[in-house]
Amino acid sequence: MTATAAPSIAAAPAITPRLRAEGLTRRFKERTALDGLSFDVAPGEIFGLLGPNGAGKTTAFRLLAGLIPPDAGTLALDGRPTDGGDVRYRARLGVVFQEPSLDLKLTGRENLRLGAALYGLPRPLAAQRIDAALALMALGDRADEAAATYSGGMRRRIEIARVLLHEPSLLLLDEPGRGVDPEALRRIWDQLVALVAARGLSVIVTTHQPEEAERCHRIAILDGGRLTALGTPDELRARVAGDVIRVRGDRPEEIRDTIAARLHLTGRVLDGDVVIEAPRGHEIVPRIAELFSSGRLASLATSRPTLADVFAKLTGRGLAS
Amino acid sequence: MIGTVAALAGRDLRRFFRQPSRIVGAAAQPLILWAVLGAGLGGSFRPAGGSGVDYLHYFYPGVVVLTLLFSAIFSTISVIEDRHHGFLQAVLAAPVSRASLVLGKTLGGVAIASMQAAILLALAPLAGFHAGAMNWPLLALALPLSALGFTALGFAMAWWIDSTQGYHAVMMGALIPLWMLSGAMFPPSGDSRWIGTLMALDPMTYTVSAIRRGFHGDGLPAALVPTGGSTATDLALVGLVALVALAAAVALCRRRV
Secondary structure, X not given: OHHHHHHHHHHHHHXXXXXXXXXXXXXXXXXXXXXXXEEEEOOOOEEEEEOOOOOOHHHHHHHHOOOOOOOEEEEEEOOEEEOOOOHHHHHOEEEEOOOOOOOOOOEHHHHHHHHHHHOOXXXXXXXXHHHHHHHHOOOHHHOOXXXXXXXXXXHHXXXXXXXXXXXXXXXXXXXXXXXXXXXXXXXXXXXXXHHHHHHOOEEEEEEOOHHHHHOOOEEEEEXXXXXXXXXXXXXXXXXXXXXXXXXXXXXHHHXXXXXXXXXXXXXXXXXXXXXXXXXXXXXXXXXXXXXOOOOOOOEEEEEOOOHHHHHHHHHOOXXXX | OHHHHHHHHHHHHHHXXXXXXXXXXXXXXXXXXXXXXHHHHHHHOOOOOOOOOOHHHHHHHHHHHHHHHHHHHHHHHHHHHHHHXXXXXXXXXXXXXXXXXXXXXXXXXHHHHHHHHHHHXXXXXXXXXXXXXXXXXXXXXXXXXXXXXXXXXXXXXXXXXXXXXXXXXXXXHHHHHHHHHXXXXXXXXXXXXXXXXXXXXXXXXXXXXXXXXXXXXXXXXXXXXXXXXXXHHHHHHHHHHHHHHHHHXXXXXXXXX
């Protein structure tokens, strides 16, 4: 018995991803918003879709949430193919939208009850899970106040709590950082990571913030509707050689050209900064400083590459643009 | 399905009761219209057949229909914004059928419209109606059925048009003339054939007629009913309109684009 069961358990995660997307393509009139996106998400994995606005993240999200059908490509959840529209697929998802979707006239608890009803949870079970979710999200004491009185971070937490009530196997989050302050966002991510660890839930999150992408197990970088790179944060960072030196000052093009002429280091201007990629950044910084008269540079720093640097290297553009 | 419908309808009711301005506004607006128009036009109102009905009395059932209409417009306009940027997104992502979304939303609207109509029913003695003479079972049937038609139509339009300005333009531009022609403001006069024909073609004529029969009970002068007909035909047509509007709303809502 155990001899036959063991290999299948060991092999299952490798063979059957939680979600498999193959060749997802979506056009809006003439514009191709998403062009052949393929990726797998493993059970218990936090998977990020990183890119600036217009990269195709939101289109990908709406396809995955089943709100729009793809023009081409396939989706499969735990090996079962779906076009995203069927009820069985959607019952396994928890979807949190970028725009607030709480009813602000209702209390937090009423919003949760409504969510539970939409996912067909029997009332006693719903009540039990709502209490547990409120405790987990540390919202218990405000649960019976109108959602309109909540902060952005609390609203997000209630929205996440709402889509966890039916115990989905895949959580979709569209830009969870939008409208939430950094401290609240950090708490949300801590809770998310704990949930994934506790329940084996898979998460797909879209973001344009490198800080959020850092917390994903793997990231797909999207640009112009296409997949540009896919890997763990470390793998992606390894694509940037050495350190990243950032020089800020007026007329950045002039600064870039001076550094190129005197130190033979190629940089590029990105969102107003001169960005240079080089090994041993701490040795280069003093040499750059010597090139300019005091006050010419506003700031000069070296750091390990971030995912924003990776994105810039791959696409030649900043994430914010 | 029933759970979803009840949850969505219940949500709309809760929202309604938490916005007191909406409760007051929805009932006050038609009442003001009734008092102002009624008082202004009363002097020149001479229905054919000389039934001796004064205008405030005549106009009242039409005002109740207008209340249902306004209520339906108010409760479905939120569909437009909610669908792309709010609560309805979460409903669309949930494993519920689009039909139950339409039913939940329209039945919530029907409940709200019926409550507003109930306020006007309670005030009916002001317009000279006697509670004892009114046909209550007919009103209890005709009012929610009419509200269902209006709300389902509002939902279908909101889904199809997808812009608040466009929605306002269509709902006001199409429905107010239909309401004016329905016998709500004036009965058919023998002189103008074409108006009479338009009135007979206007589906809302049968709504107003059914509700007017409910208000007047057995004492309804025949001259005040634009179509002749009977209570049964009125109700059948009101029901048919509601069904068609509901089917249209479900069909539109089912498309994934």
